[in-house]
Amino acid sequence: MLGKNFTIIGGSGGMGRVFGKYFKQHGFDITLFARDEKKLKIVAKDLGVKFELDLKKSVENADIVMVSVPIHSTSKMIKKITPLMKKNSLIFDITSLKQEVYKILSDGHKNYPINCLSIHPMFGPGIKNMKNYVILLLKIGGTEQYDEIINELIDIFRSDGFIVAETTPNTHDSRIALTLGVPHMLNILFLNLLKRTKEPLNELTRFTGTTFLLQKVLAESIIQSEMEMFGEIQIENAEFHEILDIFEDLIKEYKNTIKNKDLKGFTKLFSEALEYSKEDNHFKNSYEYFYEFMKILKEKK
Incomplete structure (x- = not known):
């Protein structure tokens, strides 16, 4: 059974804040740990939760530790x-690449009587709204209570409408290269391409059609996200390097054409x-979605 003492490492960040609020709503006793003391205190106060400045103290009595x-x-x-951690406790990360961290967590549950996810x-x-958002999950291993603990956590996610999908490290990183790395790259390049033409974006918007406007808004929303995370998703993922x-070959082919x-x-x-x-389930209604x-963009103008 899941205990209620829940520590979030990196709790002052955006996702730490999201999950701090989320698990507090589910009745967990939340403690945040982060290096930036000033920011940590602000976030803890805002969420109405505890904070800890000492790493050992923050995790030694925790039933669950989330690494963000x-x-x-x-x-x-995770190695630290x-x-x-105490016996039968659970540790899980939320990082965007899995092959390395999977190995580290596998060592963790082999060396200590803990549960790793x-x-x-x-x-x-x-x-x-959590409904229909996806959480990818990699089961790793742990104590005799592992299945019971993990299933209880999954039930919490599903109770709010999350879609929980199990995967493997290799499949995860390969597909994340396509579903995160590629869209990030294309939108960064889209804005840089426009910039290098030396055309002011506001002026271009005056000449916009529907396709350009939607693409511009998508790119602008992406470029406001965490630069370091986007860079690491692409730089640290060997699968993305192959893509x-x-x-490069495709661009050359297109240019020659x-x-x-x-x-x-x-x-x-x-x-x-x-x-x-045409193989995609969204294809039939894609123009309607577009x-x-x-319509939303025009109403917000």
Whole structure:
């Protein structure tokens, strides 16, 4: 059974705040730990929860420890924490890359009588309604009570409408390269491409059609997110490096098609994209969704 003492490492960050509020609403006694004392105290006061400045004190009596720190710090932090945790307690991370952290957590439950899990919430700090948002979950292992503890946590997530999907480290990182790395890259490049034309964005917006406006708003929303996290998702993921090679080849092919005025080649690229899209469940209603988004944008103008 899940105990109620819940510590969040990196509790002053955006996701630490989200989960602090979330688990407090589910009756857990929350303690936040972070390095930035000033920010930590502000967040703890805002959420009405406790905070701790000493790492050992923050985790030694915790029933659950959530690690919410930058990707490059996650494995090191887990190595520090696992020897300090009490028997049958649970530790899980929420980092965006899983292959390395999975190995570290696997060592954790083999060396200490604790339970280890890894999750990836597929949403950001701005989430309001949890329904139909995805939490990717990697079961790792632990004590005899492991299944009972993990299932209880999953039940909490599902009670609020979260979709919990189990995966493996390799599958996770491979698909995250496509579902996070690629959209981030394309939108960063979109804005940088416009910038290099030296055209003011406000002036371009005066000439906008529906496609440009929606793409611009999407890119602007993404570029306001955490720069370090976006960089690490791409830089630290070997799977994304392979995608970059594919992308480079595709750009060269597209450039040659346009430069050579090869309408047949363009038709081939266009048709292949169309046929691939038809396999998707959203394809049939995508145009309707597009104009629903546009309606919202126009009303907010």
